[in-house]
Amino acid sequence: MARTRTIEILVGAFMAAGFVALFFLAMQASNLSSAPAGDGYRLTARFDNVGSLKVRAPVSMAGVRVGRVEGIAFDGSTYEAVVTMVIDPQYDTIPDDTFANIYTSGLLGEQYIGLDAGGSPDYLGDGDQLIHTQSALVLEQMIGQFLFSKAQEGAQPQ
Amino acid sequence: MLDPLARLGRSGIAALARLGEAHLLLVGLLGGTWDTLVRPRLLIAQVYGIGVLSTLIVVVSGLFVGMVLGLQGYYVLSQFGAAESLGIMVAASLVRELGPVVTALLVAGRAGSALAAEIGLMKATEQLSALEMMAVDPIKRILTPRFYGGLLAMPLLAAMFSAVGVLGGYFIGVGLLGLDGGAYWSQMQAKIDFSDDIVNGVIKSVVFGLVVTWIALFQGYAATPTAEGVSRATTRTVVHSALAVLGLDFVLTALMFGE
Numbered sequence: 001m002a003r004t005r006t007i008e009i010l011v012g013a014f015m016a017a018g019f020v021a022l023f024f025l026a027m028q029a030s031n032l033s034s035a036p037a038g039d040g041y042r043l044t045a046r047f048d049n050v051g052s053l054k055v056r057a058p059v060s061m062a063g064v065r066v067g068r069v070e071g072i073a074f075d076g077s078t079y080e081a082v083v084t085m086v087i088d089p090q091y092d093t094i095p096d097d098t099f100a101n102i103y104t105s106g107l108l109g110e111q112y113i114g115l116d117a118g119g120s121p122d123y124l125g126d127g128d129q130l131i132h133t134q135s136a137l138v139l140e141q142m143i144g145q146f147l148f149s150k151a152q153e154g155a156q157p158q
Numbered sequence: 159m160l161d162p163l164a165r166l167g168r169s170g171i172a173a174l175a176r177l178g179e180a181h182l183l184l185v186g187l188l189g190g191t192w193d194t195l196v197r198p199r200l201l202i203a204q205v206y207g208i209g210v211l212s213t214l215i216v217v218v219s220g221l222f223v224g225m226v227l228g229l230q231g232y233y234v235l236s237q238f239g240a241a242e243s244l245g246i247m248v249a250a251s252l253v254r255e256l257g258p259v260v261t262a263l264l265v266a267g268r269a270g271s272a273l274a275a276e277i278g279l280m281k282a283t284e285q286l287s288a289l290e291m292m293a294v295d296p297i298k299r300i301l302t303p304r305f306y307g308g309l310l311a312m313p314l315l316a317a318m319f320s321a322v323g324v325l326g327g328y329f330i331g332v333g334l335l336g337l338d339g340g341a342y343w344s345q346m347q348a349k350i351d352f353s354d355d356i357v358n359g360v361i362k363s364v365v366f367g368l369v370v371t372w373i374a375l376f377q378g379y380a381a382t383p384t385a386e387g388v389s390r391a392t393t394r395t396v397v398h399s400a401l402a403v404l405g406l407d408f409v410l411t412a413l414m415f416g417e
Contacts, residue, residue, distance in 0.1 A: 014209050029356075031348065058348075
């Protein structure tokens with residue numbers, strides 16, 4: 001009888017350890033702990049070019065993550081990319097003249113949306129659109145522009 | 159002249175028949191679910207045999223695999239100046255691949271072979287027939303608790319392997335190589351997705367648990383009831399489990415992570 005009980009206790013400890021390991025992975029090693037507590041409100045923004053922005057990319061303000069990209073769609077009538085983002089509900093004081101830029105974290109890092117707060121006294125609400133946007137920097141375009149301007153400098157008469 | 163062709167056909171039919179037997183056994187095992195649920199004692203004893211006794215080898219292997227990943231990952235990543243991403247590399251490779259696969263291989267070697275030998279010997283010494291004489295279904299009484307024991311133990315062991323491995327990578331990366339501990343965790347949390355990475359890893363290990371215990375039980379149950387037959391069943395269990403786990407891992411990875 002005592003032996004059965006020992007086995008039961010050991011199995012219980014084993015299962016507890018397994019669940020603790022799963023919990024550790026979920027909380028410490030994945031994004032579950034940083035997932036928004038409730039469903040936030042949605043904002044849209046139109047970009048000429050979103051570069052390699054991905055769904056679930058972070059939306060940050062002053063370097064702090066305030067939400068994430070929920071969807072990226074293409075508008076066939078204006079030829080723009082429409083980005084839908086979910087902002088965590090506690091950040092409900094974003095001015096309606098806020099700038100949305102697509103930045104790259106580091107030289108080779110992934111792209112994210114950076115919001116630069118404006119000065120308007122009115123705040124954005126669910127379903128609103130960010131008017132001021134700046135597209136992603138595409139490296140090839142920058143190099144192309146740089147070469148083009150260099151070539152123009154060289155072509156000018158001395 | 160047609161003899162080689164006939165031999166080929168005979169071996170093909172034999173292989174197919176064996177596969178059919180294995181599936182009939184699986185149906186029998188699933189049919190015994192209720193009998194296992196009403197006798198949790200039997201299940202607990204098997205979770206002890208398959209799970210608890212495998213914990214040590216799984217945890218120690220996980221620690222060393224994590225530490226090696228930390229060392230090798232640091233060597234490669236530091237060449238790109240991306241050593242801060244070590245946490246992502248260690249956690250992603252452990253949670254997605256190495257955790258489920260290496261645990262399944264270890265359990266196949268540690269517990270699967272033991273299961274096959276146990277069942278095979280029960281068959282060779284006619285204990286299974288004796289049970290049948292007493293109107294006790296050996297599949298329900300002997301095999302099903304072992305099947306569910308393995309099915310239950312495998313994901314838990316894989317989770318322990320991954321968790322300990324992540325900590326091992328932390329010891330090496332942060333403790334030994336002097337990376338920033340905050341970056342190790344925050345990069346990991348930013349890139350490892352709960353449903354994409356961790357849940358898929360758990361699904362993988364459940365599938366591997368099913369396959370490994372199923373193969374072990376079938377090899378034992380279908381073993382030739384001699385000493386040689388039992389030894390062959392044990393060998394086959396390890397070989398077939400390893401091949402099945404690695405093959406299935408490719409299929410599952412292609413389904414889960416292929417776009």
